[in-house]
Amino acid sequence: MTINKVINPRFENYIYDWDYKIYLLVGGYGSSKSYNTAFKLIIKLLEEKRKLLVVREVFDTLRDSCYDLLVEILTNMDLVGDGKYKVKCTISPMKIRFPNGSQIIFKGMDKPDKLKSINGVSIVWLEECSEIKYAGYKELLGRLRHPTQSLHFILTTNPVGTETWVYTHFFKSVDEQGKERIILDDNELYKRKTIVCNNVYYHHSVADDNYFLPSDYIDTLDDMKNYDPDLYRVARLGRFGVNGLKVLPQFEVAESHEWVMARVNGISERFKFNGMDFGFEVSYNAVIRCAVDDKNKDLYIYWEWYKNHLTDVEISKELKELGTDKISISTDCAEPKSITFYAQEGFQMRKCYKLTRLENTKKIKRFRHIYCSPECVNTIRELSTLVYAKNKRNDELIYDEFNIDAHTFSALWYALDHYTVADIKEIPRNTRKGS
Numbered sequence: 001m002t003i004n005k006v007i008n009p010r011f012e013n014y015i016y017d018w019d020y021k022i023y024l025l026v027g028g029y030g031s032s033k034s035y036n037t038a039f040k041l042i043i044k045l046l047e048e049k050r051k052l053l054v055v056r057e058v059f060d061t062l063r064d065s066c067y068d069l070l071v072e073i074l075t076n077m078d079l080v081g082d083g084k085y086k087v088k089c090t091i092s093p094m095k096i097r098f099p100n101g102s103q104i105i106f107k108g109m110d111k112p113d114k115l116k117s118i119n120g121v122s123i124v125w126l127e128e129c130s131e132i133k134y135a136g137y138k139e140l141l142g143r144l145r146h147p148t149q150s151l152h153f154i155l156t157t158n159p160v161g162t163e164t165w166v167y168t169h170f171f172k173s174v175d176e177q178g179k180e181r182i183i184l185d186d187n188e189l190y191k192r193k194t195i196v197c198n199n200v201y202y203h204h205s206v207a208d209d210n211y212f213l214p215s216d217y218i219d220t221l222d223d224m225k226n227y228d229p230d231l232y233r234v235a236r237l238g239r240f241g242v243n244g245l246k247v248l249p250q251f252e253v254a255e256s257h258e259w260v261m262a263r264v265n266g267i268s269e270r271f272k273f274n275g276m277d278f279g280f281e282v283s284y285n286a287v288i289r290c291a292v293d294d295k296n297k298d299l300y301i302y303w304e305w306y307k308n309h310l311t312d313v314e315i316s317k318e319l320k321e322l323g324t325d326k327i328s329i330s331t332d333c334a335e336p337k338s339i340t341f342y343a344q345e346g347f348q349m350r351k352c353y354k355l356t357r358l359e360n361t362k363k364i365k366r367f368r369h370i371y372c373s374p375e376c377v378n379t380i381r382e383l384s385t386l387v388y389a390k391n392k393r394n395d396e397l398i399y400d401e402f403n404i405d406a407h408t409f410s411a412l413w414y415a416l417d418h419y420t421v422a423d424i425k426e427i428p429r430n431t432r433k434g435s
Helices: 009-016 031-046 064-077 112-117 134-143 163-172 184-190 214-227 229-235 255-265 313-323 336-344 356-367 379-382 406-416
Strands: 023-026 050-056 088-090 095-096 101-106 125-126 151-158 172-174 180-182 194-197 200-205 251-253 274-279 285-293 298-307 328-331 348-351 369-372 389-390 395-400
Touching: 009 031, 009 200, 023 031, 031 125, 031 151, 050 064, 064 088, 064 095, 064 101, 064 125, 064 184, 064 251, 088 298, 112 184, 134 163, 163 172, 172 255, 180 379, 184 194, 184 200, 200 348, 214 369, 229 348, 255 285, 255 298, 274 406, 285 406, 298 313, 298 379, 313 336, 328 406, 336 348, 348 356
Parallel strands: 023 151, 023 200, 050 101, 050 125, 125 151, 251 369, 274 328, 298 369, 328 348
Antiparallel strands: 088 095, 095 101, 172 180, 194 200, 274 285, 285 298, 389 395
């Protein structure tokens, strides 16, 4: 069968590439990543007898998105009909059958029991994959098998927050020891557009890559910069980042560790503080050392320790080797047993006052500047991306809940528990730009 169709040059190599198991397409609004993925899959199913599974988080969203898109392309190619050599599309059940025996089936992750019937599937398309739970993605990876055909996963998404599993799985994450693991720097992807890394095919696209978009649509995307910078970053630039109102807009990474220490060394010992947040399995143990320039109301964060999956005995041993048992540490008053244990081990532990999350957050926000050593990678990762949570019913901000469980933020609360940020009026910092 000969097919004549004009496609965007940005997607030409992608459409005919089947050398890899996993394909991740990240892009802005209108970049045509979903359209060209649908076209890629149709070509493959016409060439070979394959069974394709199309997945979204909610099954009911499939009909008006992936199913309609696939049918639209097939119809434009004059392939849909009742004849012997035509493609048959049905709504109930939602399925597309090709004359060579290929099939497209549709499932929602909100109905996991139905995933048991995916025998014979060799290709999976996860549309809006960032909406799918990480456990669901891993479940699909484990279920996909075929005795003779190559296996392929295609994931398409608009980039959202850096806290999502798509970002932490394919770009940057933190290991059990609290060390940042860089799989691929997303900035490198934005620059090079297509990268193969660890046998994953990465593809980035924006509206400019879609030659068929009307200019007024691009103008609409450009205008987002004036009223919603977060949406502009996602929709127009197609980039991951922080979504929402930053909790600490005055937080910044210092130019060097030496620059921070030069200032810390000039600060009196009475304004140097240490805090610890306890964790174990999912959460992390975090110790923070910081210093306050009391005159200028600037905060310096210069040392961190960040790990999980350790017992109190193991933590005690490691912190002693670092000399942390020689300093006074404030910690969560809700952990009396742990505080008692560390005190018996020779640590100078003291419980914090029982301030609310909102009171602690307001205190930290009163600092004019928060400078962090570039060596405190976990503090940087958490505090630079920390935003307020939103009420799902009315989209209002919740000022004592956040997008992530920031253990270094809690450790900072405890560290500064015995310090009062006085004589400073709270600076309004409630713009979307975080300034």
